[in-house]
Amino acid sequence: MSPGTDLSEFLTESERGVAEWVFKNNKHAGATTNTLPSAKCLYMSIRGTGGALAVAAIVTKNREKPEAFEKNFMVAILDECGLALEKEMTVREKQAVEERAHQETLRANLLRAISHDLRTPLTSISGNANILMEGRGQLCQEKLQALYTAIYDDSMWLIDLVENLLSITRIEDDKLGLKTQPELLEEIFQEALQHLDRNASQHQISVELEDDLLMANVDARLLVQVVINIVNNAIKYTPEGSHITLSAHREGDQVEVEIADDGPGIDQDAKDRIFDMFYTADKKRGDSRRGLGLGLSLCKSIINAHGGTIQAVDNHPQGTIFRFTLGAVEETNHE
Structure with missing residues (x-):
């Protein structure tokens, strides 16, 4: 023929x-x-x-x-x-069996991690609420404020956990449903900064853009979540007064975003594993219940879903830079 x-x-x-x-x-x-x-x-x-x-x-x-x-x-x-x-x-067929086994292991690990990590903040909330109910009129203003703050922090942690879990579930079930469109990086950054951890005020957070009209093709809701997770991670692991800088610039047909801090940095072993689900770089923190290890894993999944890459590199002279790429919006000349 x-x-x-x-x-x-x-x-x-x-x-x-x-x-x-x-x-x-x-x-x-x-x-x-x-x-x-x-x-x-x-x-x-x-x-x-x-x-x-x-x-x-x-x-x-x-x-x-x-x-x-x-x-x-x-x-x-x-x-x-x-x-x-x-x-x-x-x-x-072997790959399908392995994938199903991986999914089952992931779900089992997730269930164990959640059941363990939910118990501590819920116990704290109920305990502090009980103190407030039984100690009316007997607690000084300083003690009351400490209890209110503890309840608020634990509640916000639970809200963030639920948001991350919902996103991870959508990703694992392949139902993320990206709705990308041209978005200003300036607006993404400013929206994320409105929803940071309460301790954000203890750090020097700034935005640096080479072009205020720099745009990328993204799902704004999900990218805001990425920025929040990374900045909150910097707030959590850097000392009070540290500088955290959000910046972005165009590289060919991509936009490169960097979130840098001048904290103690991350050792190489941690950098190799920091985007793995359930991994936390500092397991010795007193508030380790806040180290479930979902945030950065979720960030990687979202950036990969956008066709980009994400990595953690050293900042100089000290600190860490989280760098990820996004698809740039094609520039159009208007006469």
């Missing part, structure tokens, strides 16, 4: 019916055979150990029956195709 040949006559419903019969019965049929001989092609099954895996359609010249050597040669080729297909199917 020469290139450019019209194949429409071989793609009719009747031809499809013959191919389906061959696949179902694992036998040859069609032209030059005694089964459905009116077909335009000779249909031969590609066999595996468990039955037909596919069907090959062979256009015969002048509907002549192939000689024994030709038929044996075709069968040999199709048998090799069957072995290759079966091998590929086995690999895919």
